[in-house]
Amino acid sequence: MGARSVSMAVDLGGVRMKNPVCTASGTFGFGSAFEGFFDVGRLGAITTKGCSAEPWQGNPAPRMCEVPSAMMNTVGLANPGVCGVVEGQGAYLADLEGRGCRVIFQVAGHSVEEYAAAVELAEEHAPWASAFELNVSCPNLARGGALVGGTPEDASEVVRAVRPRTSRPLLVKLAPVRVAEVARACEDAGADALSLINTISGMSLDVHTRRSRLSRPTGGVSGPAIHAIAVRMVWEAAHAVSIPVNGMGGVAGVEDAAEMILAGATAVSVGTANFYDPTCASRLVDGLAAWALEQGVTTINDLIGAAEC
Amino acid sequence: MGARSVSMAVDLGGVRMKNPVCTASGTFGFGSAFEGFFDVGRLGAITTKGCSAEPWQGNPAPRMCEVPSAMMNTVGLANPGVCGVVEGQGAYLADLEGRGCRVIFQVAGHSVEEYAAAVELAEEHAPWASAFELNVSCPNLARGGALVGGTPEDASEVVRAVRPRTSRPLLVKLAPVRVAEVARACEDAGADALSLINTISGMSLDVHTRRSRLSRPTGGVSGPAIHAIAVRMVWEAAHAVSIPVNGMGGVAGVEDAAEMILAGATAVSVGTANFYDPTCASRLVDGLAAWALEQGVTTINDLIGAAEC
Amino acid sequence: MPTGQTGLHDVAVASNERVAEKLFRIVLSAPELASGLRAGQFLEVAVPGDASQILRVPLSFSRADAKAGSVEIIYALVGDATRRLSRMVPGDAATVVGPCGNPWRVRPGQLRAALVSGGVGVTPIVACAGMLADAGVPFDAVVGATDASRLWGADELRSLGASEVVLTTDDGSAGLRGVTTDGLRALLAGRAYDEVYACGPEPMMAAVARLAHEAHVGCQVSMERMMSCGFGACGTCNVALASGGYASACKDGTVFDAEEVAW
Amino acid sequence: MPTGQTGLHDVAVASNERVAEKLFRIVLSAPELASGLRAGQFLEVAVPGDASQILRVPLSFSRADAKAGSVEIIYALVGDATRRLSRMVPGDAATVVGPCGNPWRVRPGQLRAALVSGGVGVTPIVACAGMLADAGVPFDAVVGATDASRLWGADELRSLGASEVVLTTDDGSAGLRGVTTDGLRALLAGRAYDEVYACGPEPMMAAVARLAHEAHVGCQVSMERMMSCGFGACGTCNVALASGGYASACKDGTVFDAEEVAW
Numbered sequence A, B: 001m002g003a004r005s006v007s008m009a010v011d012l013g014g015v016r017m018k019n020p021v022c023t024a025s026g027t028f029g030f031g032s033a034f035e036g037f038f039d040v041g042r043l044g045a046i047t048t049k050g051c052s053a054e055p056w057q058g059n060p061a062p063r064m065c066e067v068p069s070a071m072m073n074t075v076g077l078a079n080p081g082v083c084g085v086v087e088g089q090g091a092y093l094a095d096l097e098g099r100g101c102r103v104i105f106q107v108a109g110h111s112v113e114e115y116a117a118a119v120e121l122a123e124e125h126a127p128w129a130s131a132f133e134l135n136v137s138c139p140n141l142a143r144g145g146a147l148v149g150g151t152p153e154d155a156s157e158v159v160r161a162v163r164p165r166t167s168r169p170l171l172v173k174l175a176p177v178r179v180a181e182v183a184r185a186c187e188d189a190g191a192d193a194l195s196l197i198n199t200i201s202g203m204s205l206d207v208h209t210r211r212s213r214l215s216r217p218t219g220g221v222s223g224p225a226i227h228a229i230a231v232r233m234v235w236e237a238a239h240a241v242s243i244p245v246n247g248m249g250g251v252a253g254v255e256d257a258a259e260m261i262l263a264g265a266t267a268v269s270v271g272t273a274n275f276y277d278p279t280c281a282s283r284l285v286d287g288l289a290a291w292a293l294e295q296g297v298t299t300i301n302d303l304i305g306a307a308e309c
Numbered sequence C, D: 001m002p003t004g005q006t007g008l009h010d011v012a013v014a015s016n017e018r019v020a021e022k023l024f025r026i027v028l029s030a031p032e033l034a035s036g037l038r039a040g041q042f043l044e045v046a047v048p049g050d051a052s053q054i055l056r057v058p059l060s061f062s063r064a065d066a067k068a069g070s071v072e073i074i075y076a077l078v079g080d081a082t083r084r085l086s087r088m089v090p091g092d093a094a095t096v097v098g099p100c101g102n103p104w105r106v107r108p109g110q111l112r113a114a115l116v117s118g119g120v121g122v123t124p125i126v127a128c129a130g131m132l133a134d135a136g137v138p139f140d141a142v143v144g145a146t147d148a149s150r151l152w153g154a155d156e157l158r159s160l161g162a163s164e165v166v167l168t169t170d171d172g173s174a175g176l177r178g179v180t181t182d183g184l185r186a187l188l189a190g191r192a193y194d195e196v197y198a199c200g201p202e203p204m205m206a207a208v209a210r211l212a213h214e215a216h217v218g219c220q221v222s223m224e225r226m227m228s229c230g231f232g233a234c235g236t237c238n239v240a241l242a243s244g245g246y247a248s249a250c251k252d253g254t255v256f257d258a259e260e261v262a263w
């Protein structure tokens, strides 16, 4: 092929990433825990743990169990609140931005008002954040725990409420439910990009005690087992909207990430793999570049949605 | 524990099974291929491959690829048509009923009319069938390929159309989409029992050729990778309706089957495991009885939905 | 269990060794199975170790020795399952589903056969040679591979009675530089055949079928497909037929008359 | 990479052998890692072989020898990952994430410590003994197990300087018939202690904590949780605190003052 170079920069709805590699919310802490594994500044972006206006304690133990080619969690969005994060992690995250890695600040809530409040706080106190991401997979307490973004109507409502409160890029993180419909609703409501998929709800029972292996009846399944399902959903979402998509779900290696891009993802996030293969995201930066070279393109953008099927 | 015995008989919406073990449609052929592995007559029931009024050829090769802890298929409901099956397999299936194993005859269609036609044919020519199962995960050709049972309205329509055409028990096989809502719609429309889950739509791309690893862009994911998701959906469906549920999805051993029962399944079907572990279903007959004994119940019915969480 | 019906068998590794570049020979001790196998059939082997790869591996056999109770398989190292297989040592246990598929056919009064093997297609071709030898049908063979390092089987075929074995490699590092059809063309030019038996990559088999057709010689091919079960339960192994529709590679094949297949 | 920061390390198995019923000792050659470890910390070991089990296995270590560049782990056979670990042979490669968690603490002027180990909790307790020996703090120990066949560690603890080692088994097949708290009660009755170090099943640690509290003796415990990462990234390892809320077992622990924990 000779010595060519490939431009790896992508634009995720206004988040200008030097490469398409990102990390999924809740699987990368606030980044610093990974500095012992690699230079986090190499990544295109990281997404913070979902932060609420007030601190959340999350669910009791046990919060995790293993299932084939996957894990399940019921962490319950435990987080120290927007201000707690700004205080504890703000300096590191501002510095990370300076190192060229975009910080996507994720917010969470149990009601439309809580999302709005979290974004307002973050808008004010996290000037370093390149973008905000709304995790609409939280239970809406006012609606009996139905997902905030489980229907197009509900997702639309929260995006509309938040949109006027910031001029920074606004991403919406979708639950793996009615993806195409919800994606369109979010686009119409003003989202700049979509992230998907969140964990898939699952259940694992200890058949001797007859109890859930988690402290809750259900938990979110993540890891390689959900990858093929996630690629299909990314493909569906990318066909349903014209805003860019950040693809995730079981990405554990270069080929998994490349599949996401071919299916229509502009950026790719590593989630569960960060736990067991903590240098995974860093390897993807080089691996995707090598793949793009092999594919004979001059920019990775030429491979986005390039699946021929 | 001493020598006690446990009654294993269950009633799946009028299908009186001597034990809760069944096989999932499309994963057991028409039964006879398994006689070299074990006495198929031991099972509570088998479900036939989905049969349409006219023969269907299905999709071109390749129809299968492997993904972590799972496989994907795009067989496309290839089948010789109701009459072809009656002719080729009728004698064996009638005999199997005589051996005490219930035969659930599954029908498929691309439109409401095709389902009705298939059930009418089967009603007339398959007197040995204990029940009919409607596979509402087929693409509805008149609606651009949307699933026949992807929404409560659509599922309801096909069940209502078929219900008057037979007095035998009518099962509906649900796609893993909006399960609780669709389950309620089917119950209201007159279904006697529900089977779930069907395969989960997934996508697997060869990143070198940029093409799907199947002859279609997407295929159905089945096997252990989907088990936790399936248990959760069975639990949701069982809570949503009062008709019994036939649980399936990644059942590969006794504990997987027991989880389904605890989550609310009256019967449990083995699917993909039949391919790689062809004696699996037979082992479950004994294994579930041993588990029930260990749990100290006198009838397996006491364990249905007995999860405490 | 009726004789010959597909069943589940416990087997143990008797030996397992590399015979060429990325090519291994494993011998399984499998008395029950060995006595029921016919040339051209295949096995579905569960290679233990990694639960994330759930399906069995379809593998043809090259020899089944009913007396010794052993089955020999020649296999190529291509991915995870075959790598795990290559690490099994004598005494290791596994399970096998078989016999799967239908055997090669010998027509009554058959005079001389040409065998064509491409790559790891050599496995059922060696079995075929054994069958022809038993039936007293003389045969010659073409064995092709990408290069000399991967070429294997000529000695076995000769020892089974092949009068002539033509070798071909893509790069000319051994035998003829070219593909197996070049070798077959050479055979057809030299002697009269009434049947060709071929196994290898699908484009190769298509070309062999064309050549046999033009030469008015019968042709049987062994078709590979991605397979979930190997015994007719899943419907994933479809082969398009010239007459329209599909057949199952595992149940209706894997041996097909080349004329039946829609190439 | 700053010293002591959690990182990824290549390791090789130096030895691996059974030491008691379902109990194994593995020694890893891991020079980089060995020099940075402090007693009470743990490792996250990727046990190769089965891709269906994706997570690493959290394991404490019993000895880290900076000079030899080796790390010793005592582990119990409980499920698939530990079974695969038990089959690794010298020379086999793996990767380890570590050091994880915080070390046992020695308070300045500490006089005498009591160590309490239940089951495979013995691993970090042996490490603790090494730490106390280095710090010149005298100690005694209780080692408990379900029965004699699984009891292990008394010799190591004695060789590290334990003045007294009380053994307990549930069935009385060795040492006292009873649980480790019975042993601890015996120690507390005999000598004055100013710190108890405990690791074992959670109900045992809760009982030890109560006993220490009643005796006005400090108590440190090492808490186990299902862990996805081991270095503070996932939030799955929460330990409920007496003060309300949760701490991370992997980042804020695994060593906690017993008084901090909401038992």
Ligand SMILES: Cc1cc2nc3c(=O)[nH]c(=O)nc-3n(C[C@H](O)[C@H](O)[C@H](O)COP(=O)(O)OP(=O)(O)OC[C@H]3O[C@@H](n4cnc5c(N)ncnc54)[C@H](O)[C@@H]3O)c2cc1C
Pocket: C042, C057, C058, C059, C060, C061, C073, C074, C075, C076, C077, C078, C079, C080, C081, C082, C083, C120, C123, C124, C223, C224, C225, C226, C227, C254
């Ligand atoms: C009826 C039949 C008989 C066979 N006999 C032999 C034999 O005697 N010796 C032998 O070495 N191989 C044989 N094969 C091929 C063998 O099954 C595959 O090489 C094996 O399944 C690859 O598994 P893997 O996990 O090592 O590789 P994977 O990681 O699964 O795949 C590696 C590559 O091999 C391809 N591949 C996987 N499965 C198949 C398949 N079933 N057919 C063709 N390509 C495949 C994949 O597309 C991929 O590119 C046979 C296949 C069939 C269907």
Ligand SMILES: Cc1cc2nc3c(=O)[nH]c(=O)nc-3n(C[C@H](O)[C@H](O)[C@H](O)COP(=O)(O)OP(=O)(O)OC[C@H]3O[C@@H](n4cnc5c(N)ncnc54)[C@H](O)[C@@H]3O)c2cc1C
Pocket: D042, D057, D058, D059, D060, D061, D073, D074, D075, D076, D077, D078, D079, D080, D081, D082, D083, D120, D123, D124, D223, D224, D225, D226, D227, D254
């Ligand atoms: C910080 C820490 C240090 C540990 N140190 C040691 C040690 O030094 N030696 C040792 O033998 N074990 C230790 N363990 C426990 C060890 O991690 C588990 O035994 C191991 O993960 C089981 O894996 P498996 O696949 O063999 O069993 P699995 O099949 O995963 O599980 C078998 C059984 O073990 C239980 N189990 C699984 N993981 C854990 C866990 N993390 N904690 C408690 N129970 C679990 C499961 O609930 C199940 O009942 C430690 C655990 C932690 C969290």
Ligand SMILES: Cc1cc2nc3c(=O)[nH]c(=O)nc-3n(C[C@H](O)[C@H](O)[C@H](O)COP(=O)(O)O)c2cc1C
Pocket: A024, A025, A026, A027, A049, A050, A073, A075, A077, A106, A135, A173, A196, A197, A198, A199, A221, A222, A223, A224, A226, A248, A249, A250, A251, A269, A270, A271, A272, A273, D234, D235, D236
């Ligand atoms: C332990 C854990 C915590 C998570 N927390 C969050 C979160 O706070 N917000 C969110 O949007 N997604 C969260 N996720 C979901 C991931 O961001 C990701 O969408 C999902 O795990 C699928 O990707 P994966 O299979 O690569 O892990 C969490 C996932 C895990 C495993």
Ligand SMILES: Cc1cc2nc3c(=O)[nH]c(=O)nc-3n(C[C@H](O)[C@H](O)[C@H](O)COP(=O)(O)O)c2cc1C
Pocket: B024, B025, B026, B027, B049, B050, B073, B075, B077, B106, B135, B173, B196, B197, B198, B199, B221, B222, B223, B224, B226, B248, B249, B250, B251, B269, B270, B271, B272, B273, C234, C235, C236
């Ligand atoms: C090859 C294959 C063919 C299938 N054909 C059908 C079918 O004809 N009708 C149907 O309702 N489900 C069909 N299914 C779905 C199964 O019945 C079952 O619902 C699904 O595979 C989940 O169970 P499992 O994970 O145990 O396989 C098929 C599945 C496979 C793998």
Ligand code: FES
Pocket: C226, C227, C228, C229, C230, C231, C232, C233, C234, C235, C236, C237, C248, C249, C250, C251
């Ligand atoms: S492989 Fe299953 S039918 Fe052929």
Ligand code: FES
Pocket: D226, D227, D228, D229, D230, D231, D232, D233, D234, D235, D236, D237, D248, D249, D250, D251
């Ligand atoms: S195990 Fe991941 S934060 Fe503790």
